[in-house]
Amino acid sequence: MSYDYDAIIIGAGTSGLAAGSALQKAGKSYVILDKKKEIGLPVRSTGAVSLEWVNRIGMPTDRSIIASEIHAMSFRTDTGRSISMSFNRAVGLVYNFTEYERYLAEKFAGRLNIKMETRVNSVKDETVFTDNEKITAKYIIMAAGPQSNMGIKLPRDRVLVAYEEIRRLPKRDDYEMILWFSDSAPGGYFWDFADGPDRRKIGVCYYPFNGRVPKDVLAEFTERFPELKGDMLETMAHQIPLTEPAEKVIDGNVMYVGDMVNAVLNTTAGGLQGAFWSGTTAGIAAAANNPLLYQQKWDGEIRPWLMKHHLLHQKLHKNGAKSIGRYMTLAKLMPTSFKKRVFGGL
Numbered sequence: 524m525s526y527d528y529d530a531i532i533i534g535a536g537t538s539g540l541a542a543g544s545a546l547q548k549a550g551k552s553y554v555i556l557d558k559k560k561e562i563g564l565p566v567r568s569t570g571a572v573s574l575e576w577v578n579r580i581g582m583p584t585d586r587s588i589i590a591s592e593i594h595a596m597s598f599r600t601d602t603g604r605s606i607s608m609s610f611n612r613a614v615g616l617v618y619n620f621t622e623y624e625r626y627l628a629e630k631f632a633g634r635l636n637i638k639m640e641t642r643v644n645s646v647k648d649e650t651v652f653t654d655n656e657k658i659t660a661k662y663i664i665m666a667a668g669p670q671s672n673m674g675i676k677l678p679r680d681r682v683l684v685a686y687e688e689i690r691r692l693p694k695r696d697d698y699e700m701i702l703w704f705s706d707s708a709p710g711g712y713f714w715d716f717a718d719g720p721d722r723r724k725i726g727v728c729y730y731p732f733n734g735r736v737p738k739d740v741l742a743e744f745t746e747r748f749p750e751l752k753g754d755m756l757e758t759m760a761h762q763i764p765l766t767e768p769a770e771k772v773i774d775g776n777v778m779y780v781g782d783m784v785n786a787v788l789n790t791t792a793g794g795l796q797g798a799f800w801s802g803t804t805a806g807i808a809a810a811a812n813n814p815l816l817y818q819q820k821w822d823g824e825i826r827p828w829l830m831k832h833h834l835l836h837q838k839l840h841k842n843g844a845k846s847i848g849r850y851m852t853l854a855k856l857m858p859t860s861f862k863k864r865v866f867g868g869l
């Protein structure tokens with residue numbers, strides 16, 4: 524059978540762009556389809572990532588896409604426990620999310636072949652049906668994110684609701700990254716990240732057991748901290764799948780990547796690295812004509828890394844802020860070098 528492309532990728536988020544980059548580097552024919560209008564918009568992520576993992580899996584570090592670097596971090600509970608660390612080098616960075624995804628689309632592996640404003644309605648074997656055409660490929664890479672019509676809808680209690688406000692605030696001299704764990708954000712946390720010299724990203728994510736609106740939960744929490752009062756410049760709301768990573772990531776000629784297979788580090792609710800790593804690996808497997816390569820790497824490396832975070836997250840949040848506070852006290856007893864290695868690598 525002859526195909527229109529070697530691979531069709533559904534979704535131009537981090538995972539789809541990473542898959543496209545791998546196919547482009549391998550000289551294969553592919554197209555990335557996305558229903559939205561523009562790459563990197565609307566903003567989908569705070570963009571904070573661990574530099575150790577960025578380097579390990581080859582994510583981009585071009586200066587033009589970095590909003591801020593993280594040298595100092597603080598983890599707190601609203602019951603008064605805390606653990607803070609500063610490093611003599613950057614251990615993390617916060618991407619300017621829109622610029623980061625544009626960079627993946629245009630510069631990382633050269634200009635990728637992307638068709639925007641193209642909604643995929645269904646996939647059958649090697650055929651993808653959009654609103655106005657049907658196209659074929661040997662491999663389909665599903666990179667359509669959480670809660671898409673292309674994937675399984677997770678139950679509400681497996682998905683964190685997330686909401687963020689970029690506020691105009693003066694640069695802090697102490698911490699570029701602060702996380703507060705609180706029983707008003709079950710399963711998640713409140714955050715405060717540097718986003719350039721006079722802006723900070725203030726947000727919250729949690730399992731929506733309480734049925735409360737994230738904007739209200741954030742407002743109530745931040746009112747307690749005068750240093751967080753600043754003009755609101757932008758807002759962002761979305762969902763993060765926070766459950767066990769999938770076991771099976773391939774189904775015949777179809778490979779699933781990113782949020783669709785819960786490639787999220789549950790402790791930090793960070794999904795960019797899992798999206799990039801799974802997307803790249805699926806792209807390499809498609810280029811090698813061997814989807815099993817992706818499943819093998821998933822089983823041997825990607826899933827064990829995600830599972831470690833999943834199990835730690837379950838332990839940490841077992842009794843809400845109380846159990847997290849207990850772990851913070853234990854972490855304080857670790858030798859400084861070990862503590863820095865653990866927290867610096869998150």
Ligand SMILES: Cc1cc2nc3c(=O)[nH]c(=O)nc-3n(C[C@H](O)[C@H](O)[C@H](O)COP(=O)(O)OP(=O)(O)OC[C@H]3O[C@@H](n4cnc5c(N)ncnc54)[C@H](O)[C@@H]3O)c2cc1C
Pocket residue numbers: 533534535536537538539556557558559567568569570571572641642643644666667668669671672673685686687759760761762763780781782783787792793794795796798
């Ligand atoms: C508020 C918030 C803050 C976050 N902060 C961080 C952070 O600081 N660090 C971190 O590492 N992670 C963070 N994450 C998680 C991270 O952003 C996601 O895990 C990651 O972006 C997932 O990438 P993806 O490619 O799997 O999916 P997505 O980025 O969701 O991409 C999916 C794409 O598929 C397209 N699509 C869907 N259905 C169709 C269809 N039928 N046809 C065509 N196109 C379709 C969508 O338009 C979308 O562009 C955050 C998430 C949220 C919500």
